[in-house]
Amino acid sequence: MAATALSACGSDDGPPTLNWYVNPDGVDTLTALAKSCSTDQYKIAIQLLPSGATDQRTQLARRLAAKDSSTDLMSLDPVFVAEFANANWLEQLPDDVAAKATDDDVLSGAAETVTWDDGVYAFPQWANTQVLWYRKSLAEAAGLDMSQPVTWDQVIDAAADNGGTVGVQANKYEAYVVWINALIQGAGGDIISDNEAGKDAKIDIDSDAGKDAAAVIQKLADSKAAQPDLTTSNEGTSLGQMYAGAGEFMTNWTFVYQNYKGLVDSGDITQDDFSDLGWARYPATVEGEDSRPPIGGIDIGVGAYSKHPDYALEAAACVTSSEAQVDLAVNEGLMPSRTSAYQDPKLTEAYPADLLQLFSQSVEDGGPRPKSAYYATISAAVQSVWHSPTSVNPDTTPEKSAKFLRDVLDGKALL
Known part of the structure; x- marks a missing residue:
């Protein structure tokens, strides 16, 4: 805190x-x-948030609720933009700035994350999405044609029947809701609708789509393909399973490619191992229905109490430029939200063309988590009922979670 105060x-x-x-x-x-976006008129100083999205939200919310004028720029998980905008904690972008921040060059899935109540409240910086990573040799052994859409049922059966596993994120945290939401949207449903009604939003999780999602989770939990740490799994735990034994199918974010590429350089895996890495669109919940890949990433918001909002808006535009997005993608594996960045020679040299196409198309077609001023409450309520994944039952879990979520939003139950 002292260091932050001094830097401000x-x-x-x-x-x-x-x-x-x-x-x-x-x-x-x-x-x-x-450093590069600092000017003669202002300097930009980095302040580090906690590693978890929930803890990031908590720290920023406390500062903004206290009208902290030293919070000028902030990196936001897209699901927190609506909450912060609704609380008047974010500077609304002027019309001309908003038009540029969400112009036709921005992937629609990313542009959607920065709007609330007909206003634009942040700049899309990088757009994360999940794809299906897998060992080509495992898919071949299972007889799966990965050039065609595959379902969760097919992936789980293929892994279980051929000595492989399926890697997901199913610990009791935000990424588990990412999986649940993608499964439900892939079956044509939603967790809630009429989102801008706030506490009075319609609860839709108890539906055929909710049951289809629960059936996938139940099948994996009961399968030989489940990894031993399923109930505590996160983005990092299944990475090491890709080259263990027969390997795995794994849904995970865009950083995976650079992660494994770096393991070749360090000697932890061979070039042949890396060549056995495949990628495909996120699995379908229901056969014949398009999947809705998760959308994540980071949006840059300007604090409503900043003493220098004009400078902060200018700085936010700079750190989210197409050039800045290319640097993040090439150096860090954090993919762009702008279409033009995907065509940059530095990016096309760093990634296979079909993988870049898969990333951008997945963001374009992806399914966002519920956009709501009460998203943090919604997420926590879903986690409370759907965790542990070993207890999920399509006949009971969607109904129970719908009732609990309604009670929580109505103030009749506590998280």
Whole structure:
């Protein structure tokens, strides 16, 4: 806290310092962006947030609720934009700035994350999505044609019948809701609808789509393909399973490619191992229905209580430029939200063309988590009922979670 206060003051004679609160992903490149986007009129200083999205939200919410003027820029998980905008904690982008921040060059899935109540409240910076990563040899042994859409049922059976596993994120945290939401949307449903009604939103999780999602989770939990740490699994736990035994099918974010590529350089895996890595669109919940890949990433918001909102808006535009997005993708594996960035020679040299196409198309076609001022409450309520994945039952879990979520939003139950 003391360090933050000091950095916010700056020199009486020098330009003001804009504090940019960032999550721990890609800090080296973000630090370089802060330096390159600083000007003679202001300097940008990096302030590090906790590693978990929930803890990031808590720290920022406490500062903004206290009208902290030293919170100039902030990196936001897209699901927190609506909540912060609704609380008047974010500077609404002026019309001309908003038009540029969400122009036709921005992938629609990313542009959707920064709007609330007909206003634009943040700049899309990088757009994360999940794809299906797998060992080609495992898919071949199972006889799966990965050039065609595959379902969760097919993936689970293929892994179980051929000595492989399926890697997911099913610990009691935000990424588990990412999986649940993608499964439900892939079956044509939603967790809630009429989102802008706030506490009075319609609860839709108790539906055929909710039951289809629960059936997938139940099948994996009961399958030989489930990894031993299923109930505590996260983005990192299943990475090591890709080259263990027959390997795995794994749904995970875009950083995976650079992660395994780096293991070749360090000698932890061979080039042949890396060549056995495949990728495909996120699995379908229901055969014949298009999947809705998860959308994540980071949006850059400007604090409503900043003493220098004009400078902060200018700085936010700079750190989210197409050039900045290319640097984040090449250096950190954090993929762009702008279409033009995917065509940059530095990016096309760093990634296979079909993988870049898969990333951008997945963001374009992806399914966002519920956009609601009460999203943190919604997420926690879903986690409370759907965890542990070993207890999920399509006949009871969607109904129970719908009732609990309704009671929580109505103030009749506590999380």
